[in-house]
Amino acid sequence: MLGTVQPIDPIAISLGPINVAWYGLIIGMGIIVGYILANREADRLGMPKDLFADLLIWAVPIAIISARIYYVIFQWDYYSQNPGAIIQIWNGGIAIHGALIGSVTTAVVYSRLKKLDVWKIVDIAAPSIILGQMVGRWGNFINQEAHGGEVTRSFLEGLYIPDWVIDQMYIEINGTFAYYHPTFLYESLWNLAGLILLLVLRKVNPRRGEIFLTYVIWYSIGRAFVEGLRTDSLMLTETIRVAQALSFALIAGAVAIIIYRRMKGNKTRYADKRNN
Template sequence: MLLDASIRFPELGIEIEHLGTGINLFGIQIAYYGIIIALGMLAGYLLVEWQAKRTGQSKELYLDFALYAIIISIIGARIYYVIFSFDEYKDNLWSVFNLRGGGLAIYGGIIAGVLTALVFTKVKKVSFALFVDTCCVGLLIGQIIGRWGNFFNREAFGGYSDGILAMQIKKSEVAASNITSELMNHLVVIDGVEYIQVHPTFLYESLWNLALLIIILLYTKHKKFNGELLLLYVLGYGIGRAWIESLRTDQLLLWGTNIAVSEILSITVAIVAAFLLIYNHVKLYKQKKREKLI
């Protein structure tokens, strides 16, 4: 057994010793979180470029969009997080601009990205529905990779778990505000070191999104209308995120309530996406039926 492991998966027999949160490059501390987010963005763009080529579209169009969308989406993700976690920043407003320790909310990035796409496609005079169908695969691969930033930051985990994927993290390396009484009641002590044992929700979401990405890529050639892939993404991600969010100990809450913002938003967008998918398929079915009668 490795001693003084930072993170352990006891049921899988995996122990990672002295896992840092970043690297020092020429005297500059670079967080793994930032590196992983950057890798996610690069992989996202490359996949979108491939998807565009696969569906007979201009790759250059998506490169132009990426130059705007990446910056605006990061700003949107930060604003969303800060709005619902303002107590963390109200005494030091300059800390709002410090992204090194995390604090990006994916829904804020998605909202900003969609709004950017609306403006961009209007200016370029291209189909918004086809455009977002192509972009959603890049968003997914970015989320799949980006979630591992939470792993290195020891954040975005769930409550106590004794399942096969249960993860143990040193209590001293976790923000006290994310440690619930349930986790304290199930502390694991190994060689004098205290660990909390949690649901690795970052891993759940990464695997869920991987499955969703595979489904969308396989379905691309069979889609019935532009915008369908985005709706499948919204439906699939909304269902998964609603479940995963319910497990987390660091939920962003509506002001003055115990209602998780992302959980409510996930359920809402999943319902809307399901309705639009059914509506459009019924509409297409009726249209084909009329054409046969003619």
């Protein structure tokens, strides 16, 4: 009933003064399952042993730092007045696009140092990335954040989602309770469909680079739509949302790269053994 729903406790485990949040556990789970998926595929394709274990050692911390920097930049009015809050990542405030910039940059540098084909590495990683994003969005669910605008309970019931999800979408903001769009769920389901698409592409064995570029296009389409429903968007201007502008740019860029590489005659396939 209204007013009686208790939100999920964001703290999973308390060990004395140490609190372990569900958010961190869920993000960690996303990283682990993504790593397992990528590592198995790398082994199947004959890539160097422990390639993704070594890469993750650098990519994960760099992705977290870059995700925080990205968020802080677009919230600088607040953080310039509260510099001590910049490092308080446990209070929320990381951006997926920032994490992607950091992790992809790390993969490029790593592949060049190891003399590996970066396109093959990011192709292998693409399903893992979208899998991690799919899992990670449930951290937003626990924290009752990254939601959309206000809706009615009957609207949510019409989506045929479980009551425990609907109940968690009953959120207090400025002393007022209301139900909100579960945009975390929309994006998570979109990412699930994208994961299936990328795994099917693996079987098709497309030209190298096109699994990752398909990921960029697919994720960006979904993110642009979901971002339009959210109420906590980082804003580029008063009317332009950062994530939407970047998503449209990424879609255009990915399509242009696919066309350019095909015109240049790139015919190396994803699973080809050469040019590892």
